[in-house]
Amino acid sequence: MADIVLSPRLRPSPFVDGVETAGPRAYTVYNHMRLPLIYESLEADCAHLKTRVQVWDVAAERQVQLAGPDALRLLQWTTPRDLSKVRPGVCAYIPVCDETGGLLNDPVALCLAPDRWWLSLADSDILLWAKGLALGAGLDVAVDEPDVSPLAVQGPMAEDLVARLFGDGVRDIRPFHFRRLPFAGAAHVVARTGWSKQSGFEIFVEGSEHGPGLWDALMDRGQDLGVRPGAPNAIERVEAGLLSYGNDITREHTPYQAGMARFCHPDRVDCLGRETLLHEANHGPPRQIRCLTVAGDALAPPQRVWPVTAGDAPAGRVASAVWSPEFGTNIAVGMIERAHWQPGARLSVETPDGPRDAVVREKFFR
Amino acid sequence: MADIVLSPRLRPSPFVDGVETAGPRAYTVYNHMRLPLIYESLEADCAHLKTRVQVWDVAAERQVQLAGPDALRLLQWTTPRDLSKVRPGVCAYIPVCDETGGLLNDPVALCLAPDRWWLSLADSDILLWAKGLALGAGLDVAVDEPDVSPLAVQGPMAEDLVARLFGDGVRDIRPFHFRRLPFAGAAHVVARTGWSKQSGFEIFVEGSEHGPGLWDALMDRGQDLGVRPGAPNAIERVEAGLLSYGNDITREHTPYQAGMARFCHPDRVDCLGRETLLHEANHGPPRQIRCLTVAGDALAPPQRVWPVTAGDAPAGRVASAVWSPEFGTNIAVGMIERAHWQPGARLSVETPDGPRDAVVREKFFR
Numbered sequence: 001m002a003d004i005v006l007s008p009r010l011r012p013s014p015f016v017d018g019v020e021t022a023g024p025r026a027y028t029v030y031n032h033m034r035l036p037l038i039y040e041s042l043e044a045d046c047a048h049l050k051t052r053v054q055v056w057d058v059a060a061e062r063q064v065q066l067a068g069p070d071a072l073r074l075l076q077w078t079t080p081r082d083l084s085k086v087r088p089g090v091c092a093y094i095p096v097c098d099e100t101g102g103l104l105n106d107p108v109a110l111c112l113a114p115d116r117w118w119l120s121l122a123d124s125d126i127l128l129w130a131k132g133l134a135l136g137a138g139l140d141v142a143v144d145e146p147d148v149s150p151l152a153v154q155g156p157m158a159e160d161l162v163a164r165l166f167g168d169g170v171r172d173i174r175p176f177h178f179r180r181l182p183f184a185g186a187a188h189v190v191a192r193t194g195w196s197k198q199s200g201f202e203i204f205v206e207g208s209e210h211g212p213g214l215w216d217a218l219m220d221r222g223q224d225l226g227v228r229p230g231a232p233n234a235i236e237r238v239e240a241g242l243l244s245y246g247n248d249i250t251r252e253h254t255p256y257q258a259g260m261a262r263f264c265h266p267d268r269v270d271c272l273g274r275e276t277l278l279h280e281a282n283h284g285p286p287r288q289i290r291c292l293t294v295a296g297d298a299l300a301p302p303q304r305v306w307p308v309t310a311g312d313a314p315a316g317r318v319a320s321a322v323w324s325p326e327f328g329t330n331i332a333v334g335m336i337e338r339a340h341w342q343p344g345a346r347l348s349v350e351t352p353d354g355p356r357d358a359v360v361r362e363k364f365f366r
Numbered sequence: 367m368a369d370i371v372l373s374p375r376l377r378p379s380p381f382v383d384g385v386e387t388a389g390p391r392a393y394t395v396y397n398h399m400r401l402p403l404i405y406e407s408l409e410a411d412c413a414h415l416k417t418r419v420q421v422w423d424v425a426a427e428r429q430v431q432l433a434g435p436d437a438l439r440l441l442q443w444t445t446p447r448d449l450s451k452v453r454p455g456v457c458a459y460i461p462v463c464d465e466t467g468g469l470l471n472d473p474v475a476l477c478l479a480p481d482r483w484w485l486s487l488a489d490s491d492i493l494l495w496a497k498g499l500a501l502g503a504g505l506d507v508a509v510d511e512p513d514v515s516p517l518a519v520q521g522p523m524a525e526d527l528v529a530r531l532f533g534d535g536v537r538d539i540r541p542f543h544f545r546r547l548p549f550a551g552a553a554h555v556v557a558r559t560g561w562s563k564q565s566g567f568e569i570f571v572e573g574s575e576h577g578p579g580l581w582d583a584l585m586d587r588g589q590d591l592g593v594r595p596g597a598p599n600a601i602e603r604v605e606a607g608l609l610s611y612g613n614d615i616t617r618e619h620t621p622y623q624a625g626m627a628r629f630c631h632p633d634r635v636d637c638l639g640r641e642t643l644l645h646e647a648n649h650g651p652p653r654q655i656r657c658l659t660v661a662g663d664a665l666a667p668p669q670r671v672w673p674v675t676a677g678d679a680p681a682g683r684v685a686s687a688v689w690s691p692e693f694g695t696n697i698a699v700g701m702i703e704r705a706h707w708q709p710g711a712r713l714s715v716e717t718p719d720g721p722r723d724a725v726v727r728e729k730f731f732r
Contacts, residue, residue, distance in 0.1 A: 002393055132498020246375030
């Protein structure tokens with residue numbers, strides 16, 4: 001491993017003091033921010049996440065706000081998901097596409113009002129994309145990055161902890177819905193979302209000055225629940241088949257290839273990349289995300305993309321792979337060519353230590 | 367220090383094998399790529415850079431290509447620098463601005479042909495900005511990221527080394543000019559540019575497959591010159607006053623605040639943010655980059671922005687500061703308010719270890 005040089009360009013979050021006191025072992029960088037990834041170890045962090053409750057500094061999921069009469073028009077232009085029935089209080093997972101149908105991001109869009117949306121982003125400057133489209137087309141919409149930073153509370157004890165701060169009403173929030181709730185003299189969006197398949201919430205902290213108090217209150221009020229700082233966990237999310245933009249899916253891939261067909265309606269929405277998307281809707285994509293199991297002892301996660309082959313033929317790529325202690329196997333997220341994606345297909349993954357046998361599964365583990 | 371988690375999302379460069387063999391101690395992330403920053407130590411790397419020659423993997427300076435009849439129109443829309451007289455073979459350092467005059471990037475624009483330009487980028491997704499503007503306005507221009515990766519050769523021996531590979535003609539390349547020259551069956555743009563004030567070149571490697579051979583050839587042919595892998599060096603560049611986008615200058619700052627007045631012609635160019643830029647051209651900016659010396663023993667470079675004060679009054683910010691062994695003082699890049707920016711002004715910088723006395727200098731050290 002090598003060090004990371006932390007400079008102001010890798011922006012600290014409002015929760016930086018709590019994070020640095022806890023002392024993460026490893027970071028990545030995401031949307032020009034530092035994103036803590038490992039506290040004790042991937043395995044220990046994962047085991048804790050599955051049994052207790054963790055507080056994650058995911059401020060790096062930057063928000064882009066679209067506000068004004070043309071907000072929905074702008075958003076609908078760049079996603080094939082039909083947003084016409086999305087109401088305030090709903091979080092809509094949306095593919096964001098360019099004119100080729102290639103994925104630029106896969107944010108959660110929060111509908112605050114019919115003319116005001118937040119995009120809670122994966123790792124790319126959708127601020128510049130949305131501003132560019134709006135300026136170019138002369139749309140009547142303000143695009144900016146508000147001072148809003150998500151803090152995730154994830155794990156089986158998450159609901160109890162969040163209820164202690166925001167009230168028992170949070171228990172009634174349905175998945176991919178949110179309410180704006182008061183805490184300590186401010187109000188924040190509390191959404192039942194998060195990048196794990198454990199139960200949990202994301203609190204969208206409005207105003208950086210409220211970050212440290214909320215962090216401390218969660219740590220304080222959650223002591224008996226075993227709360228500790230945590231992070232999006234590579235093991236848990238690969239077991240669950242949650243995709244990482246920039247790793248598993250990129251600008252080279254369409255939403256259909258990413259397995260997002262249920263979030264695509266190119267038949268009734270006139271969005272960028274519509275022609276490509278209609279074609280893939282009608283004929284199926286040429287490759288698609290698949291869960292693979294990979295033979296042998298525990299793999300270290302890929303630092304570069306690993307090619308996948310079927311005999312001598314190229315069969316796809318793997319960008320995420322982990323050893324799962326719970327399931328006792330290596331699990332990989334593959335982008336697999338159509339000829340080789342049927343469950344049971346036997347493939348080979350080129351790891352740095354040589355080829356490994358792999359098998360396509362019907363679905364992910366969770 | 368904490369580790370960095372290297373994943374495929376932090377894209378490896380074509381030179382990754384050479385870099386990893388050398389084993390950098392620390393990385394940052396830049397344009398979704400890993401950027402090696404420290405090999406031995408900041409001080410040792412700096413001393414070597416000033417006496418010998420280094421090869422830098424700066425593939426993270428991603429290229430965005432604008433090609434087509436409206437390429438220049440698109441580029442001129444988003445920069446106040448008058449490009450009408452920039453000819454093929456010239457590298458033009460340009461501020462890229464949004465509609466508020468805020469800096470989105472400060473790339474070097476390489477004019478390959480009147481209708482084909484590369485932007486060699488600082489850290490932001492100008493690909494999305496340029497594509498958004500072009501799609502929104504319906505411009506006839508193709509915007510993409512070509513397979514071109516800069517490799518910098520910097521230091522007093524750089525010219526000798528580059529001449530050994532590309533011929534003595536490189537000695538005639540003037541600063542901020544380039545030629546396309548053959549090597550090992552391919553041709554690459556060789557420019558007299560680079561993020562140091564030592565002499566040097568950047569080789570824009572066309573085709574990732576040519577990266578490893580060029581890296582190896584430079585290492586091999588430069589042995590007697592003392593060549594080694596290196597990186598943009600925080601000490602050398604602060605001594606020289608080279609600005610880091612995202613650190614010293616951000617979207618909150620204009621080109622005039624960044625000290626780029628000589629690259630701004632809002633009087634004769636109809637660009638985004640023109641009104642703000644004209645105002646600052648006529649009335650002067652409210653704050654501007656200044657060199658500061660900071661008292662006391664060696665400072666560790668800032669991990670967060672340090673506030674600057676004059677008595678009780680806010681006077682600016684510092685995002686870059688280093689101990690300079692050559693000049694025997696701490697040097698900082700300050701964004702200083704107009705009331706306090708005159709040479710000799712005595713200020714205070716809030717470091718994590720407490721306030722330090724600082725003085726505004728007339729200019730940087732190199």
